[in-house]
Amino acid sequence: MIKVLIADDEALVRTGLRMILQADPDIEVVAEATDGTEALHLARAHRPDVVLMDIRMPRMDGLTATEQINSWPDAPRVLVLTTFNRDEYVYAALQNGAAGFLFKDTPPRELTAAVHTVADGNAILAPSVTQHLISRFSQGAADREKARLRLAALTPREHDVLALVAAGKSNGEIARTLHLSEATIKANVSQIIAKLDATNRVQIAVLARQAATP
Incomplete structure (x- = not known):
């Protein structure tokens, strides 16, 4: 059973997400938070596997909460919920260790699939969602040559x-x-993350896109 914490300041959004997730027999919504401070408290209390984290919330925003959660040992995986045209701090969430992104209008099937994906230790890099997001926020986010030097290792x-x-x-x-075993690829990804001093799969993808920018 995958335990999920929903953090969003809008009650209607929380209700909709809970209904979608609990239709999956392998997902249990263990708690709902209305802001980042409450999300931290409930994450400590319930030890979820995945946190669905809104960015714009009162008291403590989702960026700060994501950063703090990712400093914990055995931290839950954080999926940031965003309205693409409004949230200008998404790249910072990547840097703070978010496992990926979902738009708030993500279809139910994609939402539950995303939760399973990150619970398995992977990141959300679906072309229809995160690739577009990464493309936008990686532009100018770091010096291109510096990114290329890091990839030279x-x-x-x-x-x-x-x-x-x-x-x-x-x-x-x-x-x-690449005609290799999945275990070999998993080991390669782990080595890449370590060599690039990254936190997760999303961060190395962003770095690759920065290095590839003309």
Whole structure:
């Protein structure tokens, strides 16, 4: 059973998310928070596997809450909920360790699939959602040459794997493309994250896009 905490200051949004998630027999919504401060308290109390985190909330915003949660040992995975045209701090959430993003109008099937994905230790890089988001917020976010210097530490195989991660491919899809085992790809991704001093899969994808910017 995947335990989920929903953090959003709008009651209607929380209700809708809870109804969608609890229709999945493998997901349990263990708590709902109305702001970042309450999200931290409830995350400590209920130890969820996944936190659905809104960005704009009173008292403590989702960016700060995400950063604090990711400083914990065995931290839950954080999925940021965003309205793309309004939230200008999404890149900061990536830097703070968010596992990915969902738009608030994400179809129910994609929402539950996203929760399963991050609970399994992966990040949300669906072309229809996160790739567009990353493309927008990675522009000018860091010096292109600095990003390229960081990527120079990777082996040719790691460069191939990273390119497919940045394209939104899962470990299984990367394994099939490169004719390698999924376990090998998982190990490669972990090595890339360590070499680039990143927190998760989303951050290395952003770095790859920065380095590829003309």
